[in-house]
Amino acid sequence: MTVNASALTIRLVAHHAFCPRRAWLEAMGEQTDTFQMAHGIAAHRASDDPKRSRPDSFRAMDVASKQLGITGRCDTVEFDADGNAAVVEFKSTPVRRKPIVSEQMVVQLALQTVALREAGVNVVSSAVYFTDHNRRVDVPIGDAEIADATDHVNRLRTLLDTGTAPEPLVDDPRCRFCSHAGVCLPDERALAPVVRKVLVADPDSQTLHIATPGARVSIRTGRLRVTKGDTDIGTVPIERVFALVLHGNIDVSSGLLRELLWRRIPVVWCSGTGRVVGWASSAQSPNGGARVRQHVASDRGHLELARAFITAKIANQATLLRRLGDAPATVTALRRLQRDVAAAPSLEEVFGAEGEAASRYFEQFPTMLNPQLRDDISFTHRTRRPATDPLNAALNFAYGLLLADLIRAVVSCGLDPHAGFLHSSGRNKPALALDLCEEFRAPIADSVVVGCFNNGELKPSSFTMVTGSARLRDGARSALIAAYERRVATEFRHPTFEYQVTWRRAMETQARLVLGILDGTQPHYKGIAIR
Numbered sequence: 001m002t003v004n005a006s007a008l009t010i011r012l013v014a015h016h017a018f019c020p021r022r023a024w025l026e027a028m029g030e031q032t033d034t035f036q037m038a039h040g041i042a043a044h045r046a047s048d049d050p051k052r053s054r055p056d057s058f059r060a061m062d063v064a065s066k067q068l069g070i071t072g073r074c075d076t077v078e079f080d081a082d083g084n085a086a087v088v089e090f091k092s093t094p095v096r097r098k099p100i101v102s103e104q105m106v107v108q109l110a111l112q113t114v115a116l117r118e119a120g121v122n123v124v125s126s127a128v129y130f131t132d133h134n135r136r137v138d139v140p141i142g143d144a145e146i147a148d149a150t151d152h153v154n155r156l157r158t159l160l161d162t163g164t165a166p167e168p169l170v171d172d173p174r175c176r177f178c179s180h181a182g183v184c185l186p187d188e189r190a191l192a193p194v195v196r197k198v199l200v201a202d203p204d205s206q207t208l209h210i211a212t213p214g215a216r217v218s219i220r221t222g223r224l225r226v227t228k229g230d231t232d233i234g235t236v237p238i239e240r241v242f243a244l245v246l247h248g249n250i251d252v253s254s255g256l257l258r259e260l261l262w263r264r265i266p267v268v269w270c271s272g273t274g275r276v277v278g279w280a281s282s283a284q285s286p287n288g289g290a291r292v293r294q295h296v297a298s299d300r301g302h303l304e305l306a307r308a309f310i311t312a313k314i315a316n317q318a319t320l321l322r323r324l325g326d327a328p329a330t331v332t333a334l335r336r337l338q339r340d341v342a343a344a345p346s347l348e349e350v351f352g353a354e355g356e357a358a359s360r361y362f363e364q365f366p367t368m369l370n371p372q373l374r375d376d377i378s379f380t381h382r383t384r385r386p387a388t389d390p391l392n393a394a395l396n397f398a399y400g401l402l403l404a405d406l407i408r409a410v411v412s413c414g415l416d417p418h419a420g421f422l423h424s425s426g427r428n429k430p431a432l433a434l435d436l437c438e439e440f441r442a443p444i445a446d447s448v449v450v451g452c453f454n455n456g457e458l459k460p461s462s463f464t465m466v467t468g469s470a471r472l473r474d475g476a477r478s479a480l481i482a483a484y485e486r487r488v489a490t491e492f493r494h495p496t497f498e499y500q501v502t503w504r505r506a507m508e509t510q511a512r513l514v515l516g517i518l519d520g521t522q523p524h525y526k527g528i529a530i531r
Contacts, residue, residue, distance in 0.1 A: 312527025
C-alpha cells in the first residue's frame, strides 16, 4: 500500500529530519492534541494571519518548488530597500526551553529558500524567531544545507512510496517529549516494562453521556448545551468533550454533529438498555493502508490475536473471582483454561475453552455479591437480551458502555470496528471492538456492576420488569454510568509496561498495539491481564 507522495509539504519533510516515523504518522493522518501542539499553534497566531502583512514584510506566504515537488508556507518574508529577502520562522520552545536551532529548522528554512528563489525572490538570509525568548537567531543557508534538505525530500518520498511503516526509535531522547509519542508508542513495542518516562498524558477532556429521556443536545457559542423542553440541564465547553454517547431517546442538532465530526470527535448512539445502535465518525480517518491490511487479516483469520484476547479475558475473570468471590476450585479451573487457550492450535479450540470458562465464571458470579443480595437478584445464569434479572440487565448496560469506549478507541486509530479477528465480521457487528472488549470485561464492566450492587448504588428496586425483562430505571442508569466513568478514569499499574495509566488510556494503547501488528511495527500482541 503506497502513499501519493508527489507533492510533499515542507513541514512534513522537516519532521522527517526529526524522526522518519514521526513524518510517517503525520502522512498517515495521525493527529494529536498535546501541550506542544497547542503551544506552537498559539505562537504562530500572528504569523499565520496574512492580514498583518506590510509592504516590506509578508506574513503566511505560500511557496512551492516544482523542481523538488514541495509546497509550504513561510511565516514571514522580509524585504529590504533593494528587494532582497530574509526568511523568518517563528518557533516556540515549550519543552526544550532553549533557543537552539535544530536540524529540522534548518531543513525547513533551506526548502523555503529553494522555493522562494525558484519564484524569483533573492533570498539573502534566514532566521528563527523564538517566541518564548523574544530572540532572533540567524541561520546560514548554503549549498550544504540545501543539499541536506533535498536529501530529506528524496528519502521521505522513497519512504512513503514503499508503504512500509518505519520502526520506532529505540531508547532515543527525542521520544520523551515528542507530541506524537502517544500514538507512536516507541517504548511499548517491546512488550516489556518501560524503564524511562515518556510523558504522554491522558486527554484533558471527558466522554459526555446524555441519558435523560427526551433531552436535546445542541451547540451554542462553543459549548454543548443540553436541554429538555424549556429546562436547561447543563452546558460544557466543546474542547472538554472526548466523545459523545447518547442513551435512548435523545435528539442532537445537525450543527453539533457537524462540529463534532469536524473535530474528529465520535458520537455513539445506544438504546436505553445499553445496546450500541450505531456511531458517527469523521471521514478524515488515519492509517488507510493498515485498515486495508486489517480487512485482509480479518478474512484470513489471526489465531495469535484471538488467543491473546481470550487468554487475557479468562485470566481477568479468574483474578476478579479470586479477589471478590468464594470459588477457589473455579479459579483453579479458569487458570487451566487460560493456559489451554494460550497454546490452542485452532480457533475452534479457543472458542471451546472460552465457552467453558464463561460457564464456570458466571456460575460462581453471585459469590462476588453480598449474601443478602443473592436471593433478591435471582441470578442463575448469564443471559443477554432481553435480560431476565437485574444483574444481567446491569451487565448488559455496562458492556454497552465498554463497547462504546472501544469503538472510539478503534476509530481513533483509523481501524474499522467491524473487521475483527475473534468475533465474526459476518455477524454484522463491530467485531474488532468486541474483540478488544474481551480483556476489559472483568476488570471494568463486571467490577463496576459488582461494586454498584455491593455498595447500594444499585438495588433490586432500581429495576423495572416489563414483559418479563429487567430494565434499569432512569436514576439507576445514571448511577451506573457515573460508576463506569469513575472506573475508566482510575489509574492502575499496567501489568506489561509497569507504569501508571488510566483504563481509558489503556484501551487506546491496546488498540494501537493491534494497529502495530497490522503495519508491521509490532511483532506480537499481549492483552492486559490483571494480577
